[in-house]
Amino acid sequence: MAVNPRSPQLLTRRRRVTVILTAGAAAAATALYLLVLAGTSGEDRPLREHCTAAVNDSSWQLTPEQTANAATIAAVAVTRGLPPRAASIALATAVQESGLRNIDYGDEAGPDSRGLFQQRPSQGWGTEEQIMDPVYAANAFYDVLVKVPGYQELPITAAAQTVQRSAYPDAYADHEPEGRAFASALTGQSPAALTCVLNPATSAGNAESVLAALSTLYGTQQAVVLGDVLLVGASGEYGWSLAHWAVANARALGINEVSYDSRTWSRGTGEWAGSDASASQVAVHVAPVGAG
Numbered sequence: 532m533a534v535n536p537r538s539p540q541l542l543t544r545r546r547r548v549t550v551i552l553t554a555g556a557a558a559a560a561t562a563l564y565l566l567v568l569a570g571t572s573g574e575d576r577p578l579r580e581h582c583t584a585a586v587n588d589s590s591w592q593l594t595p596e597q598t599a600n601a602a603t604i605a606a607v608a609v610t611r612g613l614p615p616r617a618a619s620i621a622l623a624t625a626v627q628e629s630g631l632r633n634i635d636y637g638d639e640a641g642p643d644s645r646g647l648f649q650q651r652p653s654q655g656w657g658t659e660e661q662i663m664d665p666v667y668a669a670n671a672f673y674d675v676l677v678k679v680p681g682y683q684e685l686p687i688t689a690a691a692q693t694v695q696r697s698a699y700p701d702a703y704a705d706h707e708p709e710g711r712a713f714a715s716a717l718t719g720q721s722p723a724a725l726t727c728v729l730n731p732a733t734s735a736g737n738a739e740s741v742l743a744a745l746s747t748l749y750g751t752q753q754a755v756v757l758g759d760v761l762l763v764g765a766s767g768e769y770g771w772s773l774a775h776w777a778v779a780n781a782r783a784l785g786i787n788e789v790s791y792d793s794r795t796w797s798r799g800t801g802e803w804a805g806s807d808a809s810a811s812q813v814a815v816h817v818a819p820v821g822a823g
């Protein structure tokens with residue numbers, strides 16, 4: 532007897548076969564994945580790289596890329612002599628506007644918006660090339676912020692909205708705790724508060740390049756390069772700002788270790804530990820030749 536290909540019984544059997552085959556394929560894929568992991572040592576497995584700001588019993592995480600951008604924004608505030616509150620406002624704003632990513636596109640509300648703060652050439656923020664420079668963008672933001680009367684006492688929503696004139700002003704407040712935590716660490720207010728968990732460096736670092744990048748943000752430094760080590764004269768909160776900046780940029784610049792004020796951050800552990808580090812200089816150790 533011929534079987535109707537659309538009969539309920541046949542369709543049911545087909546579905547069962549499909550389910551069995553799909554489940555079997557998934558099980559096989561899982562088994563293969565576990566087999567690969569079993570043949571790979573824990574040290575060889577790539578880490579999920581991330582950076583954490585831990586302040587006042589709360590912690591917040593960003594990717595290394597986001598953290599490096601946050602460090603730039605905070606460093607500009609430090610160099611200008613602005614209070615940590617200015618950095619908090621700027622960081623909360625950048626998290627809302629771009630997710631702390633230097634993006635080269637806008638949205639329907641601002642198709643020409645660009646950069647960390649989604650600033651618009653059509654609104655007088657500068658050229659697209661200028662806005663895509665994080666240092667320029669941060670300075671442009673602060674240039675307007677410092678003209679806002681009493682901005683330090685204003686809620687972040689009000690201060691940020693006065694600068695940005697966003698279509699979604701209330702959204703800035705959602706990122707205030709995160710902005711404050713990273714600002715506190717990156718401006719040096721909270722010692723050893725920023726850590727990064729990173730994979731081993733894949734290539735050698737260059738201490739001269741680290742100094743050049745640092746000087747671009749913080750200005751000329753009292754520094755000396757000794758092979759793979761950069762020593763920068765600093766003290767107090769300023770020293771911690773420099774130290775945290777180095778940790779935030781460790782992935783991009785091939786930094787293995789940062790030491791300051793009796794603490795050392797190591798790429799190997801991803802944490803700050805007690806050491807005999809000087810309280811009058813920040814020591815940055817880059818990955819040696821042959822790394823990776």
